[in-house]
Amino acid sequence: MRFDFFQRDAGLPNRLVPFTTTLLFAIISEVPLHIPALSVVTPAFTLMAVYHWTIYRSELLPPIAVFAVGLLLDLLNGTQYIGTSSLSLLLVRSALLSQRRFLVNRPFPILWSGFLLVTAAVIFFEWALVSFLHGETLGAQPFIFEAVMTVASFPVGSYLLAWTQRGFLMRV
Amino acid sequence: MRERSGTVDRFTAPFRAAAQRAAVPFLIFLSALFIVLGKADIVLFEHLRITVADAAAPILQAVAQPIATAATGVRNIEAVFAVYSENQGLRDENARLLQWQEVARRLEAENARLRGLVKFTPESPVRDVAARVIGNSGGAFARNVLVNAGSREGVNRGQAAATGEGLVGRIAEVGDHSARVLLVSDLNSRIPVLLDDTRERAVMAGDNSDQPRLLYLRANAAVKVGERIVTGGAGGVFPPGIPVGVVASIADGVVRVEPYAELSRLEFVRIVDFGLEGVLPQNAMPLPKAAKGAKVIVDPDVMR
DSSP states (O other): OGGGGGOEEEEEETTTHHHHHHHHHHHHHTTTTOGGGGSSSSHHHHHHHHHHHHHHHGGGGHHHHHHHHHHHHHHHTOSSSHHHHHHHHHHHHHHHHHGGGGTTTOHHHHHHHHHHHHHHHHHHHHHHHHHHHHTOOOSSOOOOHHHHHHHHHHHHHHHHHHHHHHSSSSSO | HHHHHHHHHHHHHHHHHHHHHHOOOOOOHHHHHHHHHHHHHHHHHHHHHHHHHHHHHHHHHHHHHHHHHHHHHHHHHHHTTTTHHHHHHHHHHHHHHHHHHHHHHHHHHHHHHHHHHHTTTOOOOOOOEEEEEEOOSSTTOOOEEESSSGGGGGTTOOOOEOOSEEESEEEEEEEEEEEEETTTSTTTTTTEETTTTTTOOOEEOOOSSSSOOOSOOTTTTOOOOTTTEEOOOOSSSSTTTOOOEEEEEEETTEEEEEEEEEEGSSSSEEEEEEEEOOOSSSSSSSHHHHHHHHHHHHHHHHHH
16 A cells, blocks of 8 residues: 555546546446346446556555445445455455556456456355355355356446546556 | 655655555455454444445435436337337227226225225325435345435335335335335345235245245145235235235245336335334334334324
């Protein structure tokens, strides 16, 4: 965790862009989108943001920010298991940091494949954790559906994040 | 000045490095602690959840409303292309409904006569609040929606939430101007139901799939696919007779219900107060006096 946020810096608003976009993605995943295919289970937009920023600008999305967004996500979606999202997002950040050299500035299909693996791991982890906490094996279908939706909508999310990055963080 | 801050930097650098190293394990530990606490102490987190929901409600509403308007616009355009076939269907339906109207009128009159004969006590008046859905749980392990009406609008825990088609769920948490509806498909939803034809009682339990299961059904109950299901009224949570859904499938002893309400496309819900207190605690705190007081306020309406 760096303390760049608190240094006198003309680029502070720009430096907050990764956190702001991650927060925005978390809020969007809680709003009814009225798109038939996305209405039952919304894609894990927050995961996309954490994936993108950890690979490209991890110093601007410190662990505390990931934790805070995960916590907000859990509180907003009304789950009984508060902390599940912050835990899985923090684990994703830690795992990605050691692997980012394989993903940074690579062609999009490689980035997408990496995201597929991360999503599969996260959704499986959440399924196992919630099943354990609930004391009963949960039906895998909604989880598989969420994973598929998330991976399928990654190009859109990734494009938006890359566009934001080009717009705000070229010189920061 | 610059030199001084450099000295401070040199002095604090090892601590900062240690803090950075410890941050991730500490936050992971904190998340795990929250999960355990959430499982153990539901009340504290319930307050926290609804406080956050209350604070986020204006933001969610600001985002949800334009999206809903756009979605309605798209649906309207789609409807223009379907107008001819829809009109044809509506004419047929109207003819059928006019016949039913006759039947209903006859039954209503007969009912009124019979009620007069047996001095039937009328049910307490129903009061409802319409609310817009401003948030839905995005994750795969929770099925609930956030609506923009709370205790200020008279919403209370345990009340039923329905659409024109049927039951949607019950109010699980109430804030000042937002409330959370636990959908019938949620993992923690348990609703006493009655099978309309066979008069069998059961508990409809959500399991996060689109079709909740029926539990505690009598072993030799003659349930058929397509049978109508209504709320049973057991436990005093909901009054009996709210339409819930139909039996969708019976496989390996598991009976699944297809809810009438389209849970994935909720835009508005009606929160219905039947004046029943039910078995659910009205509040996390013991409030026997407040509950009694509330009943006194309701009583004059019933008398009227």
